[in-house]
Amino acid sequence: METTSGMPRPELLQVADAVAREKGIDRDEVLGAMEQAIQKAGRSRYGHEHDIRAHIDRKTGEIKLARYVEVTNDIENDFTQMSLEEARLRNEKIELGEFLVDPLPPIDFGRIAAQTAKQVIVQKVRDAERERQFDEYKDRIGEVINGLVKRVEFGNVLVDIGRTEAILRREELIPRETVRQGDRVRALILDVRREQRGPQIFLSRTHPTFMAKLFAQEVPEIYDNIIEIKSVARDPGSRAKISVQSSDHSIDPVGACVGMRGSRVQAVVAELQGEKIDIIQWSEDPATFVVNALAPAEVSKVVLDEEANRIEVVVPDDQLSLAIGRRGQNVRLASQLTGWDIDILTEEDESERRQEESRKRAEMFVKALDVDEVIAHLLVAEGFTSVEEVGYVPLAELSEIEGFEAEIAEELRNRARSYLAEEAERLQKRREELGVDDALVEFPGLSLAVVVKLGENGVKTVEDFADLASDELIEFAGDADTITMDQANDLIMAARRAEGWFDDLEAEGETEDQGDKA
Secondary structure (H helix, E strand, O other): OEEOEOOOOHHHHHHHHHHHHHHOOOHHHHHHHHHHHHHHHHHHHHOOOOEEEEEEOOOOOOEEEEEEEEEOOOOOOOOOEEOHHHHHOOOOOOOOOOEEEEEOOOEEOOHHHHHHHHHHHHHHHHHHHHHHHHHHHHOOOOOEEEEEEEEEEOOEEEEEOOOOEEEEOHHHOOOOOOOOOOOEEEEEEEEEEEEOOEEEEEEEOOOHHHHHHHHHHHOHHHHOOOEEEEEEEEEOOOEEEEEEEEOOOOOOHHHHHHOHHHHHHHHHHHHOOOOEEEEEEOOOOHHHHHHHHOOOOOOOEEEEEOOOOEEEEEEOHHHHHHHHOHHHHHHHHHHHHHOOEEEEEEHHHHHHHHHHHHHHHHHHHHHHHOOOHHHHHHHHHOOOOOHHHHHHOOHHHHHOOOOOOHHHHHHHHHHHHHHHHHHHHHHHHHHHHHOOOHHHHOOOOOOHHHHHHHHHOOOOOHHHHHOOOHHHHHHHHHHHOOOOHHHHHHHHHHHHHHOOOOHHHHHHHHHHHHHHHO
16 A cells, blocks of 8 residues: 555545445544554654654545644754754744644555554544444433343343444343343433443433333323323332323323223333332322322321421221331332332321320429329310420410419419429529530520530530531430431531631632632
8 A cells, every 4th residue: 555645545535435434423533543544654654753744635635744843942852842043944934832844755555554554544433433422322311222132241231222232231120031132122221421442321121210211102191291200119120109290180190191991001011021000190299199109008197297308197007018018118119209208107006106195295294384184184185295385375375275264374374484494594504514615505506405415415515516417416415305307417517617617618619719700
């Protein structure tokens, strides 16, 4: 293979066009690979220490080979750099930073040089093809794709998806699912990553989005955005729950997804190897949504704790096993679907717990207010939960309780306030004995009772408090005050800010912001 510089070489352009068409990549990338191959051969001929560059004319195919020398005052390499004085002996108009270009004569490609050139071209074409594959599939994450099983290696499945291969890893296959070479398979494009051996396309058949996409293919109303899939929870190969909502009140979203005689849902079930699917009506009201999600179990009562993101569900005694499901599957999927932590109690358990809470509150009122059990139970029955409520509730509300006259109500309120004052004095003395710092006592969000509990556990300054973990704060507070995990996080973060933990980071952030603005 002989190449001459300065002569038109239309056959080079024809080869480049053919390779570009065959591989589906840009013609310029093929010509660039050819230029690199010619450069490599040129350096082998004239010396690897030189900066040899090749250029193929995109219209004529003419090859130009030249040696480039940079003009600079800071010379590090005598072969590729030259001083301005020396350069101006050859070109009076040249400036610093420019290059002296020496055209080189044609070179003869020997057998080894031609083979090297071929390898460079093949490698560059392969790299360009991989880049094209990455660009093609990186924006298709979340799509469902069909492919042909090429081979199975150690449980991982290599799938031919057209121009390239994708990997369906063992953990992304539905349990007990068997695939063989030549089988057609449908899966979700889970991820596309750049790796040394080229772009790797990862598929999944267990991801919740795969089920959502299958329903979108089977249910035209989902494809047309009349019905929206709000959430999906799956135990792959066993059971799943999917919540749906319709923007058109005349269309039943559950019925549309089930289809005539279950035809639509059965098509999805068949694709998922018999996975049982509960289709649930989504609701904006969390309580209603959780009740729907626990189907087929019946629910008697729900109690929401929005701060802790928990919901307590009371079911009839005979519905407990159905609500929990085999190995807790039903309640676990319902929790994933709704985003709420679900506690399930039977009516008997809930009744016993309510009675225990009432008994404890009544005991607390008997002890704090020095009253008999009848009055204490009356206060509990009217919804009073603390001595503070009795001490500071309007007198008229206490007087409205059946059997309470104005004098009794007044006496109860005075006793409650006396008890609270004595308790505050006791806590203050205990706090002083423990040596708890005033700054911690005055810290916003902490009651004196909690401060004393913290002091008893060795937390006596704001600095000590900032070092706590949230679960430690909840444990130390105990029954002195009910602190949720979110409240504990907020309190500890406030203490860390007060101690200046984040000052350095914030200062760095401000400096970066100022730099960006500048």
